[in-house]
Amino acid sequence: MVKVEIIETVKASQTQNGLRHSDYLRYRRYCAQKLRRLRKSAKFTFGRGKFQQKQITTDLCQDSRYILMLLYNAERSWSYAMQLRQHLSLSSSAKAKRHLLTRLRKAVKWSEALEHAVNAVGDVKSTLEAQAYKSLMTGYLDLEQQHWEKARDSFLASQAVYQRLSEVADTIEVVAIQQKLSSLEPMIRYCQHQLGNSVSTQELLDLKFSQSPESELLNAQIESLLAESRQQRVQNAGEINIKGKSYTVRNEKARLALQKAEEVFMALERASNKLDLYTEAFGYYDEACRYIKKDKDESQASGDVGEAAIWGQLLEAIQQIKKGRVVERNLELARQAEEKFEDEIDIAIKGGRVKGKPQEIVKIYDTILTSLKALEDDTRENEIRAKRAYYMSLVNLYSDRLLEAYALLQRCDELGGKTDEVKVLEAKLEAALALRDEVPDISALKLVSKKEDFPPALQPISCKPVFYDLAIDSIEYPNLQEKAKPKGFFSSVKGWFGR
Secondary structure, rough: OOOOOOHHHHHHHHOOOOOOOOOOOHHHHHHHHHHHHHHHHHHHHOOOOOOOOOOOOOOHHHHHHHHHHHHHHHHHHHHHOOOOOOOOHHHHHHHHHHHHHHHHHHHHHHHHHHHHHHHHOOOOOHHHHHHHHHHHHHHHHHHOOOOHHHHHHHHHHHHHHHHHHHHHHHHHHHHHHHHHHHHHHHHHHHHHHHOOOOOHHHHHHHHOOOOOOHHHHHHHHHHHHHHHHHHHHHOOOOOEEEEEEEOOOOOOOEEEEEEEEHHHHHHHOOOHHHHHHHHHHHHHHHHHHHHHHHHHHHHHHOOHHHHHHHHHHHHHHHHHHHHHHHHHHHHHHHHHHHHOOOOOHHHHHHOOOOOOHHHHHHHHHHHHHHHHHHOOOOOOOOHHHHHHHHHHHHHHHHOHHHHHHHHHHHHHHHOOOOOOHHHHHHHHHHHHHOOOOOOOOHOOOOOHHHHHOOOOOOOOOOOOOOOOOOHHHOOOOOOOOOOOOOHHHHHHHHHHOOO
């Protein structure tokens, strides 16, 4: 019996060759190169003459390389279809749509050949994996053709097989199977929605932002539904409120861009890739600012100063909203960076080497403080300053300056940042300073002692000697006027003859 790890092979190939960044062109080229290498190693090339298709029979499939040929043929066709789907999301084309369906049909054909070959020569586990793979490809085709019931049944069949496989798989294989199951769930829910089951806008957003290599087809379908919902709510989103003032957004394109940004933030809480979603939302804010700036420039060109001022106020309001979201993004960035330093504090107190760089978090908090000053938000400033003082104390702690670290923790207490982790770190520093025979007294710090020395006391010093020239008034210089004779015109003429 031949054993083929279809799930692991597909996962490794996709992860290492572009699909981590949705680069389907790179993955398609990889599949073509892999097929070429497999044919060459198995001596199954087509030659340089007239092309004749060679059939992969059941007898040949006793060699696992021929089964991999079927698998990579299906993967190449599927990745080509996903690449076309990306192009269609930017510009609609009937020709590209037909080409996409053709490629998906080829992927289904190759997956059926794979299932037939594995059923004949493979073991039970390989047979189940091939069945799940074939059902998945069939579901993609039905989803693109909007055959919702068939697509749902195919995805459910694939889900059932993957669930059975997860019960007998080892710990490494379970991770790949769980990823497949998580990518199937939004597709099944979307098909159920199209068949009449009600799904809220929030659930549609969750489905759209569930990132997986298989989500391109689903996102294209969900985007059309969100566009309809967006058009219904666009009238209600005609105003934005900031600092107690309301601004009317008259430009419809800017209104749609702001609505898309709000949809991204609605899905942000449940998403895992939050920083990428923040970047996407900032792009929508920039898009809205471009449309409004264009209207402002047109009003100025026409001489309507009042309307141009209104557009300018609206533009400034949107920029203020974006700055507030930038602060939220930086706080999320700081939160992710903070997780690196929790396990290294004890090592630093003992004088060991640590890998963490808390100064990176200090830089993030400096950026946040600058943004808060621009927003004139004083409520959160003390909280951010307290966190900055805490990580500045870690900077000193990692540099083995325990007294300075302890002083900064005292500053953190003054700013209201007396958290449990600050208390624990203070206790550890007091114990470490006691072991080093250093008293954790702030008055003994270098900074405070220098402060007490100002202004410095005056001390006598030796004077610099001063020299006076007393003889210059008594010296008589000779009269040189007698030696200087007057020169006439002929004296210069005589000089021409060398005399």
